[in-house]
Amino acid sequence: MTNKIVIGKEEWCGLPELGLPAIKARIDSGAKTSSIHAFNIHTFVEGAKKYVHFDIHPIQNNRQIVHSCRGVVVDRRDVKSSSGEKEKRHVIKTPVTLGGESWEIEVTLTNRDAMGYRMLIGREAMKERVLIDPDSSFCLGNQNEAKIVNYYRKVTPRKNGLRIILLASNPELYSNKRIMEAGEERGHEMRFINIRQCYMNISEANPEVHYRGGEVLESVDAVIPRIKPSMTFYGCSIARQLESIGAYCLNDSVSVARSRDKLLSLQLLSGNGIPMPVTGFANSPVDTSEIIEMVGGPPLVIKLLEGTQGKGVVLAETKKAAESVINAFKSLRANILVQEFIKEAQGKDIRAFVIDGKVVGSIQREAAAGDFRANLHLGGTASSVKITAEERRIAITAAKTVGLKVAGVDIIRSKDGPKVLEINSSPGLEGIEDITEKDVAGLMIDSIERNVKRKVLV
Structure with a gap:
């Protein structure tokens, strides 16, 4: 081809066979294969061909508009994302139109909901056809996004999926x-409880869970427990009752209770050979000096067993300060852990989000100036981080040890290697979705679909 099309770093293109007359694409010569936003992905065989059906939000930041597509599957391959993660994606072939020209390209399907563009055009699709001007945008003409909306119609997802409760x-x-949105987007009947x-009605003949006004919660397919610490006992009791009447719990009541018991979770990790900071636990004030020496002496960290989000955590920089804090907590009959302080971490830790053993x-979290607790609720900051294979293994093993299918595993980097600080059964999604540009809420719903037998009808 002698006359190549000149395009900028972003362009409007069309995918006519998918029914997409206009979609904004990022031009990325660093990516080999093109990709398009897709969710609610289902494959089926028709005749001798394998097809994939998927839904797309064709306009960024607009979840009200849903467009359904279908294409012939030509491959399923591992693709490495910009964050270095590998993901197995379906690949389809479809014509793309750019600047009056049309040709067939390969496109992989992945959820790009948190990314800046619904489509990415990689170098294989542009080979021998285009030249890129990296300083320009929309060389082939811009579109009025308000008018683009009129190309599509608003669709209310069909309620033919699962009945899912967010507890x-x-x-x-x-x-x-986000969890409610992600479930509704995939056609599930979502309800916040x-x-x-x-x-509860706890009986042999008719065990039930009732909701305000006497409504019986029945025919529940799945439960997503997001139980705040102060409601752990009662929340786990409700989840356990729902499990007993046949509902699938994304994180079951036993694993949630284990994760909330800091001492038990550390003992379970220890028993499975998972590295963690040296930790002491005692009841008698007589043992205070021995506990301090056991964890390597000051500086050291003192934690309330019931503390959350960095609250009830104290850094004692001298032995005298440590003794004072420990004895003060004990006088209040508070249960505490005494833990070695990893100075070389410099107020940073890693939050690894695990779903179904992956x-x-x-993200890496960094403490606010003057603090040592890497917690976003206390003014800390977060950034993207690529974790090592060892850190990945430790995070997966830690979640499995406690029994959590969904977990936020907090890891600290020490001179002796990575160590697990804590496991969270209700990890927040805002930081991880914003920084990694991944639809983590959608991945949680995907996990339920894989684990519950009754799936969404296509």
Whole structure:
């Protein structure tokens, strides 16, 4: 081809066979294969060909518009994302139109909901056909996004999927809203249930969970427990009752209870050879000095067993300070852990998000100035990080040891290698989705679909 099309770093293109007259694409010569946003992906065989059906939000930041597509599957291959993660994707062939020209390209299907563009055009699709001007955008003409909306129609997802309960306390939290959205996008019947407004009928003949006003919660396919620490006992009781009447729990009540018991979870990790900071636990004030020496002496960290989100965590920099804090907590009959301080971590830790035995995303958190707790709720910051194979293995093993299918595993990097600090059964989604640009809420719904027999009808 002698006359190549000149394009910029972003362009509007069309995919006519998929029914997409206009979609904004990022031009990326660093990526080999093109990709397009897809969710609710299902394959089926028709005649001698394998097809894939998928849905797409063709306009960024607009989940009200859903367009359904179908294409012939030509391959399924491992693709490495920009974050270095490998993902097995379906590959289809379809014509693309750019600047009045049309040709067939290969496109992989992946959820790009948190990314800046619904489509990425890689170098294989552009080979021998285009030249890129990296300083320009929309060399082939811009589109009015308000008009683009009129190309598509708003679709209410069909309620032919699973009946899923989100068992939590606050429907306005980012994480809870995203989970509800992700389930509804995939055609499931999502319902938010406030833990405090549930009560139980515990009987041999007719065990039930009732909701405010006496409604019986029945025909529930799956439960996503997002139980805040102060509601652990009651929340796990409700989840256990729902499990007993046949509902699938994404994180079951036993694993949630284990993760909330910091001492038990550390003992389980220790028994499975998972590295962690040296930790001491005692009841008598007589043993204070021995506990301090056991963890390597000051500086050391003192944690309330019931503390969350960095609260109830104290850094004692001298032996005298450590003794004072430990004895003060003991006088209040509070259970505490005494833990070695990993100074070389410099106030940083890693949150690895595990779903079904796979790390789906990871971020590095850094403590606010003057603090040592790498916690976003306390003014800390977060950034993208590529974790090592060893850190990945430790995170997966830690979640499996406690029994969690979905977990936020907090890891600290020490001079002796990575060590697990804590395992969270209700990890927040905002930071991980924003930084990794991954639809983690959607991956949680995908996990339910894989584990519950009754699937969405295509």
